[in-house]
Amino acid sequence: MNLETALNEYTIDKSEVYDDWINRCCEDSKTLESVIEKAFEGSVRERKRANWILHHVSDKRPEVFVPYLTLLKRQLERVQTEAELRFILRYFSKYQLPNDEESESYLIDFCFEMMLKPREAQAPRVYSMSVLHRLVKRYPELATEFDQSIEVALEHASPSLRSRAKHVRKDLIASGLI
Numbered sequence: 001m002n003l004e005t006a007l008n009e010y011t012i013d014k015s016e017v018y019d020d021w022i023n024r025c026c027e028d029s030k031t032l033e034s035v036i037e038k039a040f041e042g043s044v045r046e047r048k049r050a051n052w053i054l055h056h057v058s059d060k061r062p063e064v065f066v067p068y069l070t071l072l073k074r075q076l077e078r079v080q081t082e083a084e085l086r087f088i089l090r091y092f093s094k095y096q097l098p099n100d101e102e103s104e105s106y107l108i109d110f111c112f113e114m115m116l117k118p119r120e121a122q123a124p125r126v127y128s129m130s131v132l133h134r135l136v137k138r139y140p141e142l143a144t145e146f147d148q149s150i151e152v153a154l155e156h157a158s159p160s161l162r163s164r165a166k167h168v169r170k171d172l173i174a175s176g177l178i
Contacts, residue, residue, distance in 0.1 A: 003034055007046045021053050026061040036068065040075050040084065051083035055090065062095035069096060073103045076110055082121050089114070089127035097134055108135055108142070112149055118156030125153065126164045133168045136177065143177035 006017055025032040035057075039050035058065060065072065072088045079085045089111070098104055111128035114120060129150065136142045150165050157165065172178045 003038060004046075007038060007042065007049045018049075018053050018056070022056045022060065025053065025057045026064065029064070032057065032064055036071070039087070040071075044081060047081045048083040051081070051087040055087050058087075058091050058095060062091070065091060066096055069098045070100075070103060073098055073106060076106075082124065085124045086121075086127065089124050089131060093127045093130035093134070097131070097138075104135060104138070107131060108139075111135075112145075115153050116149060122158040122160055125158075126160050129153070129161065129164050129168060133171070136172070137175070140177050143172060147172065147178045 001017075003021070006021060021031070021035065025035055035050050035053050038046045039054055040047070042050060072091065075084060076088055079088070092098075092107065098107065111131045114128040115125050115132065117125065132142075132146055132149075136146050147169065150169065154162060154165055169178070
């Protein structure tokens with residue numbers, strides 16, 4: 001089955017349709033590039049479903065995304081669906097962060113802004129807090145501002161955001177950063 005058919009025509013159990021695509025993306029860079037293209041440039045339906053595939057690829061083989069770190073960061077600038085936002089921020093929160101100063105700076109600004117948006121979906125806010133937590137370990141001078149932003153974010157927080165904040169603050173205290 002081709003990618004367009006898989007993303008647009010099947011509404012049955014995702015794992016039944018997408019397991020093969022997940023495995024192929026883990027082994028073949030051309031297949032991965034095709035799914036990334038649909039995830040970031042396809043229709044809304046294609047973006048949502050392709051990002052679901054990418055999510056599972058990242059759990060199996062996070063290293064396959066290392067050549068695409070700049071692309072992931074750039075996609076944040078033009079994200080169109082929550083699925084894209086969730087996948088990218090989740091990846092950065094769990095796996096590889098960009099190592100260039102420009103990307104780190106953009107990611108810090110983006111995640112501070114995202115974390116403080118009370119009307120935004122909760123998962124991107126939680127992942128943004130986790131990304132910032134990782135970046136604050138690289139840049140400890142941001143710890144106080146980060147802690148103050150967590151306090152503001154907690155004013156409109158879901159239980160998941162509150163839980164993440166509790167763990168992040170505990171680690172920042174244990175690390176001597178706040």
